[in-house]
Amino acid sequence: MSAPEPIILAEKFASFSDHWNPRIVGRYNGNEIRIAKVEGEFSWHAHADTDELFLVVSGDFGIEFRDGLRKLAPGEMIVVPKGTEHRPVANGECKILMLDREGEPNTGMHPSTYTRTALETL
């Protein structure tokens, strides 16, 4: 197998502008590395069979859980355990990196107007 190439996140983020539409930028052990620009409130959902990792790249981001909000500054991360209801919230535009099991819908088991399938690979 040939050696891999670096994933330059700044270039990937610069290549799109829409919100809540994750792009795949890499793969790791059967999981997809996704990035997204987000703004405002997402829909409540949970992922039945996968944890979900969030790393904030820029902006004023947080995740609401049923017991309250966890705020996340750039350079901070959180892992949402599978089965845990949550709702991402972005106060202004934020750039985030996520990990999800390969093929997992962005709204997990709770389809909404935010659901995106067949994600683009950058």
Add this chain to the structure above:
Amino acid sequence: MSAPEPIILAEKFASFSDHWNPRIVGRYNGNEIRIAKVEGEFSWHAHADTDELFLVVSGDFGIEFRDGLRKLAPGEMIVVPKGTEHRPVANGECKILMLDREGEPNTGMHPSTYTRTALETL
């Protein structure tokens, strides 16, 4: 299950100073999220059963492969496919974040003086 707490990487990095001694800061789908401070050249190795994700937080970092060096600036990442020989190199102190399958030795299947087992969880 109760909601998770943020992982504040800056606080985690501030809590240790030794090099090439990864700490576990979280878990995702059976993988460990690890951080390390590194400087100089690591030993050549490969991981038989796990990809390895690197994200550079700070410093002048790179990974040597048998076909050449890939340089990585802060905010850039790379996924080393399982079975691929590589050697991390840090020109001055760097801070890095990694993902490895749970329990994977930091030197994979090639033990060296850099091998660390029973990693501390921060």
